[in-house]
Amino acid sequence: MVSRIGKEIELSPVELGSQTAKKVEINLASGTPDPRVMPLKEIKEAYEQVIDEYGSKVLFYPGAGGQEELIKEIKNIVLPSLDLSAKESEIVVTSGAQHAMELLAKYFLENDTIAVENPTFVETFTPLKLRSNVIVPISLDSNGINVDELEMLLKIVKIKLLYVIPNCHNPAGVNLCEERRKKLVELASKYDFYILEDDPYKPIAGSTPKPIKYFDKEGRVIYISSFSKIIAPGLRIGFVIAREDISQKLALLEQMDFSTSTINQYVVDRLIRKGIVTSRMKSLSEHYRKKMSILADSLQDEGFKDFNPPKCGFFLLLDLKKDSWKVFLEAVKLGLSFVPAKPFFLRGGETMARLSISVATEEQIVEGVKRLKKAWLNS
Template sequence: MVSRIGEQIEISPVELASQKAKKTRINLASGSPDPSTIPVKEIEETYNEVLEDLGAKALSYPGAGGQEELIEEIEKYLSPLGILDKNDRIVVTSGAQHAMELLGKYFLEGDTIAVENPTFIETFNALKLRSSVVLPIDLDENGIKVDELKELIKVVKISLLYIIPNCHNPAGVNLSETRRKELVELASENDFYIIEDDPYRPIACNLPKPIKYFDKDGRVIYVGSFSKVLAPGLRIGFSVLRGEIAEKISLIEQLDFSTSTINQYVVSRLLKKGLIQSRTEELAKHYSRKMKVLRDSLLDKGFQNFNNPSCGFFLLLNLGVDSWKAFNEAINAGLSFVPAKPFFLRGGETMARLSVAISNEDQIKEGVDILSSIKKKIIQ
């Protein structure tokens, strides 16, 4: 016998595309940051500093909920956002994905939850596998359709809303400030929590205030990460929660001791040096340039049906043909992307998620050329 989770869990399209990408020339699948932007030298120097200063202490077991030194630096880092009050605590996790796993364990046991349609399948799975019913709420250019959510919660009680408000994965949109305020009001009035997944803020500029900024009742749980601005392999993320919830999440986190002690000290010092804070504008421009290349290339090849991403790595393209069939053809032609049907709870059969994270500008152009040839081949 195995558990329900053991029976239901399966490989995500992101992981599948990433595995296939290892054998292709052009990677328009990955959500990992551009290797050329990872500050390897600074990270190496900081590892050496930590080991010289702390010795064996840096290699000991981590404490529950995160090292105090790192928590203090994250508090300073978050201060300009105005999302911390006296009742909130920070819990350090092994990346944002780990935070989702812990939150799912704490909040859900066969509950009903709501998510954007589409949503990021890998993070969402940690919540879906512990839920009995998942309700999709459509997006438009201003983010989740709050009016649709209002109608739904008139007839269905939900426990959680999972949302990616900035540089949405895979849709690329930013949630409007008006809708952020409305969501907080709805959560308070209808007794549900909002998980605000915000990993792309460190690589984007001119974003609205976090949903958490408008939260006065502790209904919003803010989840952040340093994976996109530093390096995903460091596996350092965090969540901001009410004290009583944070205490329990810390204890659940301690069950697996998965958040590396030395990596916490390294990220703490990188924050203290200002390295992370200083990279936002540079990285935002870097990915914006590559996204423009992708958009222009798609238009040049006659693709019209795609979103105009506000920021981040991802563009959602309607190929007009079955995306899994196109994916298999693309792999044979040396291109990897992510078929986006699994990101949708309804629809999405012809949708593809294209990423500008890994590939350079020439590779992006060539990848679009390959997609165009594949579409013509399938239609014929």
């Protein structure tokens, strides 16, 4: 008595890893930003300031597609820092990037064929999967999605959407090179499909190539980002940049659930205007890069060498060379959690593990890898 989506939806491996992480000493599973660098003082002040200035207005129902004040700050301050530009009418505020993906799936898909990177981020991919008929995996390497493989596919299969994570890939940690970004735009034009560019990590990534959207002249790229990594995920504020006919429809879909908090939009607007967002970009990229270097060095020290060194972000994808689920079960006994990465893959991935540096301290990362080695030996 339920829908196909109701039958197919299941617990994500990320949620499983996060639930397990609450019960262990060392968390190499969570994708939550480091709580030690969240701007708690500034967020608290922003809540007080917007309530004092706007009163009950900040507790009204949110307007369709986002508050005007926040949209202006995204256009004038945030987008230039991301090497992008857009008209205000092309920007839609959402309850984080995850909400944006749900809206885009509703707008675009009805039993269609789509292509995704293999591996891909399972939680944002799920709304697309549940509304698609055929999903085609495209291989990923140290330079991002394999565009030659994609082009071979496009010669024989018609797709509606391509979903990509160009920066600090989750779970692989790689960046898509600029040459391939340009090629994707060319392919979208030639073979008539849209690109969903999921880019929540660019604000903390340091130096990266320009967004795929930067090279888009036909409105075929929909850009999705979030303030979750640069400020805090619990605020649930993200945004989409899309061609105006698409953004207008997304705004109407966004209004259907009224989920994007009015007061949180005002708070993020205030934090942008105070320079909190742009000032944190450099420091956070250095913070996470240092922690990732510690993880990579620790893995090498313990004999784990089968991974592409991550360019930025939170995640490293490690080939354990044995069933990662069995290693995970042994790791939990030793007080360590990570994410067995098979569900991130449409093909393969049984031996892959996603390790995160976001929540653990530097000391916990080193100790966590030692426990991972013990779990590997015990499995």
